[in-house]
Amino acid sequence: MEGWLNFFRFFEHQSVTPVDDLIYSVHSGVIKITDLVLKQYGQLPHEGLVFWAGNISENIFNITHVIAPETESSEGRVTVPHSSIYHVVKALSNNKVIHIGQIHTHPGNWVDHSRGDDEWAPFKRPGLISLVVPNYCSSGMLPLKKNGIHRYQENQFIGLSNKYIRRHFIVVEGEAHFTDLRDKENIRWKQLSGTD
Numbered sequence: 001m002e003g004w005l006n007f008f009r010f011f012e013h014q015s016v017t018p019v020d021d022l023i024y025s026v027h028s029g030v031i032k033i034t035d036l037v038l039k040q041y042g043q044l045p046h047e048g049l050v051f052w053a054g055n056i057s058e059n060i061f062n063i064t065h066v067i068a069p070e071t072e073s074s075e076g077r078v079t080v081p082h083s084s085i086y087h088v089v090k091a092l093s094n095n096k097v098i099h100i101g102q103i104h105t106h107p108g109n110w111v112d113h114s115r116g117d118d119e120w121a122p123f124k125r126p127g128l129i130s131l132v133v134p135n136y137c138s139s140g141m142l143p144l145k146k147n148g149i150h151r152y153q154e155n156q157f158i159g160l161s162n163k164y165i166r167r168h169f170i171v172v173e174g175e176a177h178f179t180d181l182r183d184k185e186n187i188r189w190k191q192l193s194g195t196d
């Protein structure tokens with residue numbers, strides 16, 4: 001019985017190496033801001049979440065924008081209420097960029113997608129990437145292969161192999177545009193900034 005269970009677990013956590021020529025080019029500023037926001041959540045300590053956006057030119061996804069939506073968060077969970085999604089879509093439209101990915105943290109080393117991550121991902125479009133950063137991002141998110149990187153395709157999130165991540169994800173020197181939609185009056189952020 002145990003053998004069979006392990007057999008299924010193997011498939012559940014298997015990472016794949018898709019054959020394509022897509023390149024995900026992430027501006028260094030995007031990494032810096034994402035680190036910062038996720039670490040702020042980590043201080044609470046809560047799971048945190050941001051969205052990445054940019055543009056696609058031929059086979060290259062240029063990731064230049066970070067959007068921090070208003071969330072509901074706790075030690076083991078972070079979700080984006082429907083009302084926040086409206087503001088995210090508005091920010092995408094105002095900045096003339098498209099949504100490329102979501103990034104969220106987990107408390108420990110586990111960087112697979114949970115069942116909740118699969119179900120509650122607010123945008124499920126083919127090609128969407130989803131990064132899971134371990135340990136509340138306490139040691140930053142580089143190198144990228146330390147994170148779980150998943151991609152939505154064929155109606156499900158699949159884990160991308162380290163080999164794929166190494167070849168298809170690059171960090172390039174560049175600024176980032178940041179839209180912070182978090183409600184600064186919320187107790188979580190007031191506590192953090194010491195105004196409560």
Ligand SMILES: [Zn+2]
Nearest residue numbers: 104106114117
């Ligand atoms: Zn998760």
